[in-house]
Every structure is written in C-alpha cells, then in structure tokens.
Amino acid sequence: MTEQVADAYQFPWYLYFTILSIFLGACWGSFLNVCIYRIPRGIPTHKPARSYCPHCEKQIPGTLNIPLVSYIMLGGKCKFCKGNISVRYFLVESLTAILFLLVWMKFSPDGSPRSFGLHPVTDVYVIPVYWLALFGLILGTFVDLEHYIIPDRVTIGGIIAGVVLSLLTPSLHDASTMLEGLKCSLIGGSLGFFLLWGVSIFGKMAFKKDAMGFGDVKLLGAIGAFLGWKAVLFNILASSLIGTVVGVAMILLGKKEMGSRIPFGPFIAAAALLWILWGPTWWEAYMNLMLPPLP
Template sequence: MTFIDWYFTFVVFLFGACWGSFLNVCIYRIPAELSVVKPRSRCPKCMTNLAWKDNIPIFGWIFLGGKCRYCKAPISARYPSIELLTAILFALIWLRFPYDLVLVPYLLLTFGLILGSMVDVDEMWLPDRVTIGGMIVGPIFSFLLPAMHGVEGHVAGLVESLIGLAVGFGSLWSVALIGRLVLKKDAMGFGDVKLMGALGAFLGWESIIFIVFVSSLVGAIVGVSFIAFGKKEWQSKIPFGPYIALAAIFWMLGGSSLWEAYAAWASGGAY
C-alpha cells in the first residue's frame, strides 16, 4: 500500500467512528420512537447536554474516564465499542473495495446491520427501517451500480437484486412457515425474514446460501459453548439477527471470493 492508500484508510476509519457515534444515538432512540436528530446528545442520568468535546468518537469516553463530566454517573463502554467496531468495519470494507463506488451501498449496509443487530439484542426485534428499508434501497443501488452484482447494465443489476430479494425473503419465510407447522410455534422472527430479503437485494442470491450456512454454524457454535459453560439460558437472550449480520459482513469481506472458488471447484474449473 502507498502512503495515499494508508491516508484514505485512516480517513475512512475516522468516518466510520463518526457514524458509529451516530449509531449509538439511533440504537438508543429508535426503539423509544424518539427523533435521532433532536435534541442534542445528553447524559441519560442528569439529562445535561453534552459538550462537543465529550462527543468525540472513542476518545471522548476515554478523556472522561468513562463517567459523565457533570454528574459523574458511569457511561457504558458499549458506546466507544460500537464507535470502534464501526470504524474498523468501514476501514476493512474500504480495503476490500478501495476507490470503488460499491463502497457507498456496502458501508450503508454495514451501518444498518450494526444498528439492526444492537436493537435486536436489546429489544428482540429488528427495525423496519433496516429490513424493509434495505429491501427498498437495495434494488435502487443495484440499478445505479450494477457492478454490485458483477453484471453490466442497469436493468441487469436491478433484476439480480430482485432475484436476490426473492430468494432471501423466500428462503427464511419457508423455514419460518415449516417451523410453525412442525413445532406449533414461531421458529424464527419475521424480522429475520425481512432482513434476509434486504441482504439478497444488496448482495445477490448467491450470498443467501453462504449467509444461511455461516449464520447457522456460528449460532450452533455459540449455543454449544453456552451449554458447555453451564449458561444454557443465555441462548434465548441472543436473537438470530446478529448471526445473520455477522455472516453478511463475512460475505462482503471475502466470503464472495470463497463462494466463487467453491463454484469453480464444484464445476471442475480452476479459480
């Protein structure tokens, strides 16, 4: 990498940290049905508006020693953790697709996946603005940037996106329907179904196979680990949405290459 490459990587990292700060606002306010724009950020304990220097991503929390400047109430380490996570993921996606316009939809998708995952962990549901919003925005981006699906032509990009949406939505909807018929209860939340539709719209139908497999594998590993450490009750506290989001990020960061290599091997070709 050249100096200019490292420079832009650092810029994207800072950009991600800033969006991570906004994510903290969204994660807290969206479930409460509050505006994500007004009022200004404030301490949830003493309700004092925070100064700009207190809102510096990652470092603001460190400078404050993890406590409110005014009432000294502790500030959760989750806030800088989300900012750091967003910054790292934005930088990794930049390194995967440097100087490429597909960065725009992929960074937006990453933002939505983190938002949806954290709300799902806290509230056990996925926001429609992430799931349904993704099913709407994904085809639009695919039409404008057909390279997202490795095709040429705006119509071809849109068609690939709509096929991916149908496959993603339909695959998990079928699982949910079968689960309800067999188990006589909901085996999967409908938010997960909509999320898979959004991912198919952004990433294409081939990603769905990878995401379903990897998310199920990770979920099984985590579940077995809980049982092994005597924490079986924790299984019900982690919804499936974050596993889907993790698998989708794996796809963007290299899973697509693994799929292409497997497809070439399965067809007897060389990769």
Template sequence: MTTFWMAYLTALSFASGLCVGSFLNVCILRIPAGQSIVRPRSRCPACGEWIAWYDNLPVLSYLLLQGKCRHCRGLISPRYPLIELLTGLLFLAVWNRYGFTAQTPLYWVAISGLIFGSVVDLDHFILPDRVTLGGIASGLVFSALVPSLQGELVWSGALVRSAVGALVGAGILYAVAVAGRWWLKQDAMGLGDVKLLGAIGAWLGVQAVLFTLVVSSAIGALFGVILIAIDGLKWKSRIPFGPFIAGASVVWMLGGDHAWNWYLTWIQGGQ
C-alpha cells in the first residue's frame, strides 16, 4: 500500500472516530432520559435554539465557536469535544495496531459501547443493560463469526472461549459482590459491573478478564486514595467502577495483552 493510501486510511479512521464520538454524545444525553436519538435535532441547553449542522462538526465547531453557543453565547460543555477526541484517538490506535483485520471494526464497536457505558455510569451510577448484556450476547456471536477474536481458527473453539470468559468474568465479580455484602453489610459491587466484566470476557477471553480485574482494581484503588487524601478521611462518595473496568479492557486491546503475556512468562521463568 502506498504512503498516500495509508495516510488517507489513517485520517479516515480518526475522522470516523470523531463522528462516532459525536453520536455517542447524543446517546449519552438522551438514552438515559428515555428520549429518541434520532429526533429532534440538537438544541442549545441554555437558549433552546436549534444547532445547525455546521455548528455540530466534531471538535472543529467547538473550536471555531470558542466553546460558546452561536446564538446566546452560553458556554458549551468541554465534555462534548473531549468525548469526540477520545473516540477518534482510540479508533486511530485500533487501526494502527490491527489494520486490515476483522478486529478493527469489531473493536471500534466494543470501544464505542464502553465509552457510552462509562460516561452513563459516571453520570447516573448505572451501566445500561444494552452495554452489559448486549456486550455478552454480541461477544458470543462475534466470537463464533470471527474466531480470531479469541485467537482460534474454528468457530466452535472461539465460542467456547467466549462463553468461558463471560462466565469467569461475571463469576469473579459476583463472588466479590456476595463477599462484600457479607463482610461490609452493604453492596460492595453493583450487578452492572458484574455483567460488564462478563461482557469483557465474552469479547476478549479469560486472560483479558484477569488483566482487566487486576489493572482496574489497582487504578480504582489509587484513584480512591487520591480522593481521600484530597478530601480527607471523611470522604464517603461512591466511585463508579465501570469506567475503570472499561479503561483496563481498552488497554488490553491496544497492547496490554503483550504486557500480560510477558509478565506471565517472567513469573514462570522465575519459578
């Protein structure tokens, strides 16, 4: 492939991610509220004016308008372009690693769902079933259709790996939830998190579940310690765990699998 076409496809991957990120902003705002994601068009939350298509271009319009509504000059939340930019960069990273393989569009779908679920979890402390249960179902289906998603050559082996991954992922966190309820006398883990790790297992397999659990727990604990240090020991706010699970699973897709395999090899060599 020529340099021109490689550059073109790279730019197209990034631009596609920006557009999907813009669509995710609509989903994040409307789906939890029970609103249609098709109609009506977007409005300015401050003045209620319709937003024209040329003021709704991902990232670019925000920069050209200097983060303000064209009509009332009210401030536009920087979260919108940040989600668009994050999605674009992750699409680009997937393309750079997997290129012309079936994993590229499938991981784009998975990452889109994870971004949507994570932001909804941050806003409402809930992980939608369309992300968690839908993730389990789609992981099983796509693993059978594209066995390479599970590192297999035949659909039956990939389907078994996917099913085992879903059971292990959901089972581990469900055990943590039960133990936490018994030990702390309160919910230590939401069922949404349980189902989300099950979806990760269905898409990525058992090894990804273990990696995701270790990395998300470490980052979540560190984040909690930082908040306690900032706010003092009286800090009692809940921290949604879903975004940490999602983030760790994306790290796996983008190279964490190599780091995990190296670690396991190193451990086995030390024995």
C-alpha cells in the first residue's frame, strides 16, 4: 500500500473523499439530467451552455442550478414561469450521488470487508472507472424508460471506453498486465454482444416479433467490455429475473397489459449495478457452494 493511498484511507482523509464522492455524484447527476433531456431530442449537450426551463425556455442562472438544493428551495417549480419541473431531476441527482458514494465505499487498500457487504476494491483507480460506467448506465436507463432507445453514446461509446480503460486499468478485471486486461475486456464485450444477440434472434423466431431492441444487445456488450465475462453471465440471469418480477408486478397493478412493451435496458443496467457493488462476492459464494474446495 502506497503512502498516498494509506493516507486517503485514514480519517479525516477518508471522510474528505467520502464527501467529495457525494458532491461529484450530485454534480454529474445534474449533467446527466441535461444529457437525458437533450440527447434523444437531438439537442447538443454543450449548446446552449446553461440549462433552461423546458416550459418558458429561460436560461437558469448558476445560483438557481445547484444540484439537489435548488430543486428543494424552488419547490420543484421554475422561478420564472412557475411551471412544474419533473421530479426526475431531483431523483437522478440523488441517485447518482448515492451510487458514487457506494462505489467509493468499496475502496479497501488491504482488501478487508466493506460496509453493506460491498465487494472490496484495492486499486483506487478502479473507482473513477466505475463512476464512468454508472454515468452511462443511468443515462441509458432514463432515456430508455422515456423514449425506448439507448443512445449509441452509451452503447458503442461504452464498448470503446470499456476496452480502452481495461487496457489502462487492468485491475478492473483483477488482471496484472495491460494485455491481460485488454483480453478480459474483449472476451467480455464479445460474449455480452453475441450472447444477447443470439437470444434476440431466437426470441424473434419464437414469438414472430422483436424480443428486444438492438440497443440492449450493444449495452450488454459495453457492460462486458467494462466488467468482464462473469458479469455478462450474471447479468443475463439477474436482468431476466428483475424484468420478470417488475413485469408481473406491473400487470397485477394494472399498469401494463400482457404483451405490452417494456424497455429491457433498465433491467440490464440494474443487474450491472448489482455486479459492480456485490457481484464478485456473490459469484465466489455461488462457486464455493456449487464446487466446494477439496479437503
């Protein structure tokens, strides 16, 4: 353990980085709201530079665009036209702040157990990589929920970013060399893409209609590139289970009818999130149960 990492793990430095992770999460959540609104509408994320009210289109000054705080102070309404601002803005900022915090809490230089059973991460450089992956997962989820599409910036961009960052940060795959990290990423990305593509083709043949969108296929490819082949297998099982539970619940509650269209991307993203936080620990426990070590 380097001296810098050891210092960062000690109080008050650990507390400082904990607060910083929440702050960064809220700020990136604010930018996520910009992306969620603009990207599917073909509006550049950088122009206009400032956020604006979707009702009166007046630009929002910086003093009224403080993540989390401004929404509460303004009561979820535009200061100028008093139009309602979707609660999604507050939800995304809160969610991103919480998830950034949980990912930071995984950091454990000596590999000791973490709070809430989080799988420990010994390399601090993996943390920002996970943050970037979360950014893409949240963006893809909320766009898919509203527009039934997953932007190529998330999927294709995620595949490219996953491969490059695996090369630069091989510990993302518990690899010791850059070449090994690259190999793990390529295997994971290929497995995720072609496995779900095969499921999609089979579903179309069986049900005579598209079982899922091609964006879902590319999204699992991106997840495999970031997290590896084990995460892909976990994701196939977990996303199907989550999707089944949610789908049945929505039908029973009268929110959807049998055969209604439900975006699958959010379930893939939720399964990827579970893997980032707890997946490797669950995988090890399952393998030990199925294949107990020899005495």
